[in-house]
Amino acid sequence: MATKPAAHPVASSIALRSLIVLVLVNILNFYDRQVPGALVEPMRREFGLTDAQIGWIGTAFTLLYAVIGLPLGRIADRGSRKKLLAAGIAVWGVLTGLAAWARGLPMLVVSRLGVGVGEAACAPSATSWIGDLFPPERRARPLALFMLGVPVGGALSYFFSGPMAQAWGWRSAMVAAAVPALLLSPVVLMLEEPQRGASDQGASMSQGAVAHLLRLPTFWWIILSGVLVNFNLYAVGTFLPAFLGRIHHLNVARAGIYTGTVYLIGGLLGGTIGGTWGDKIVRRRPGARMLLSAVAAVVAAPLAYIGFRQHLGALDIAIPLLTAAYGLLNMYYGLVYASLHDIVGPELRGTAMAIYFLVMYLGGASFGPVLTGKLSDVMARRAATLAGSAKITEVFRAVGLQQAMLIVPVLALALGVVLWLGSRSLGKDTQKLVVE
Numbered sequence: 136m137a138t139k140p141a142a143h144p145v146a147s148s149i150a151l152r153s154l155i156v157l158v159l160v161n162i163l164n165f166y167d168r169q170v171p172g173a174l175v176e177p178m179r180r181e182f183g184l185t186d187a188q189i190g191w192i193g194t195a196f197t198l199l200y201a202v203i204g205l206p207l208g209r210i211a212d213r214g215s216r217k218k219l220l221a222a223g224i225a226v227w228g229v230l231t232g233l234a235a236w237a238r239g240l241p242m243l244v245v246s247r248l249g250v251g252v253g254e255a256a257c258a259p260s261a262t263s264w265i266g267d268l269f270p271p272e273r274r275a276r277p278l279a280l281f282m283l284g285v286p287v288g289g290a291l292s293y294f295f296s297g298p299m300a301q302a303w304g305w306r307s308a309m310v311a312a313a314v315p316a317l318l319l320s321p322v323v324l325m326l327e328e329p330q331r332g333a334s335d336q337g338a339s340m341s342q343g344a345v346a347h348l349l350r351l352p353t354f355w356w357i358i359l360s361g362v363l364v365n366f367n368l369y370a371v372g373t374f375l376p377a378f379l380g381r382i383h384h385l386n387v388a389r390a391g392i393y394t395g396t397v398y399l400i401g402g403l404l405g406g407t408i409g410g411t412w413g414d415k416i417v418r419r420r421p422g423a424r425m426l427l428s429a430v431a432a433v434v435a436a437p438l439a440y441i442g443f444r445q446h447l448g449a450l451d452i453a454i455p456l457l458t459a460a461y462g463l464l465n466m467y468y469g470l471v472y473a474s475l476h477d478i479v480g481p482e483l484r485g486t487a488m489a490i491y492f493l494v495m496y497l498g499g500a501s502f503g504p505v506l507t508g509k510l511s512d513v514m515a516r517r518a519a520t521l522a523g524s525a526k527i528t529e530v531f532r533a534v535g536l537q538q539a540m541l542i543v544p545v546l547a548l549a550l551g552v553v554l555w556l557g558s559r560s561l562g563k564d565t566q567k568l569v570v571e
Contacts, residue, residue: 161284190508201496208489227253228316279410279469286402297391356557362499381533401462409466422558429554
């Protein structure tokens with residue numbers, strides 16, 4: 136069985152500089168991804184959209200993102216990751232700005248499809264890159280830091296997009312979101328890309344077969360966990376501002392600021408704690424990272440349930456609870472992504488992430504917005520019928536959305552079970568990477 140020739144570890148200065156830029160890329164990635172969520176209510180009113188149609192905007196994005204991600208993952212494993220990533224950033228920046236010229240739902244969907252193509256290059260390229268910057272025992276923290284782009288980018292998007300839409304209209308917020316991408320793309324090209332497998336001394340080169348990867352039970356538990364966590368997080372990202380507007384009567388600016396607060400505080404704490412603990416507890420047992428993520432998901436469930444059940448006047452209770460729940464769910468990324476790297480050789484990580492995203496998005500994230508939106512419409516219609524009203528007013532839309540959001544704690548409990556099952560098989564699958 137051939138063994139990979141020894142590679143020189145990446146210099147700490149190069150690793151740090153590369154990590155900082157990649158973190159900025161992911162922050163911008165999720166800033167642009169979450170802009171439509173921050174602008175849901177003004178877009179809904181202008182175009183007369185239902186919650187299901189709003190959900191379809193996000194679903195169209197994730198469906199194409201998932202499909203295009205697989206070939207881009209293969210390119211990331213075989214070609215230049217920095218060229219692929221730089222091109223992706225430029226594409227999603229241009230298409231984000233294109234939404235400012237939309238005159239209806241079709242053009243909004245076209246814009247998001249283009250953003251999906253560009254952003255699909257980010258995760259396979261960047262996570263594979265980070266895997267070559269840091270050794271296995273030190274990967275959870277840099278991966279967690281990279282994935283802080285989810286809450287930080289989302290928070291900044293809500294902080295800025297909501298108030299901008301309130302002041303100058305939602306189209307201006309779209310244009311503002313596009314500009315940083317065009318500035319960051321050439322910066323990526325100036326980075327020094329590491330040698331593939333530089334931090335995995337002695338890893339078996341025969342592990343590059345996709346068939347081997349697909350035989351690992353842990354890989355499928357991780358994919359199923361991705362389905363569940365991203366269903367939840369994409370549903371929250373799409374509808375939390377609308378929820379705060381309808382239930383707690385916040386305007387688009389204040390709803391954006393409160394949502395940004397949930398993302399920033401919860402995401403930073405959850406991601407940081409998860410990454411730090413993940414690198415400590417992995418020394419005790421191989422599946423400890425996934426087990427910790429399982430516990431966090433189970434604890435998040437009741438907090439999310441109580442938070443979403445709060446009514447007008449209880450915002451001081453709802454926001455802390457939702458912040459805590461969101462933070463616990465965000466512990467997932469650094470812990471589980473590091474676990475995925477533990478069972479996959481360096482020459483297959485881009486492909487592994489692309490397969491993960493393909494199944495995860497097609498099976499979960501793509502349905503989070505649209506099914507939550509559809510459930511909201513159904514429950515709003517039911518509330519109107521029970522009240523004897525032939526018209527679905529804003530009051531009934533608020534009731535429908537509040538009831539629909541209760542799907543989040545239910546799936547959080549399921550997530551905990553799946554992660555626990557994955558933690559039980561990870562030790563054996565890690566050994567296969569070395570001995571098979």
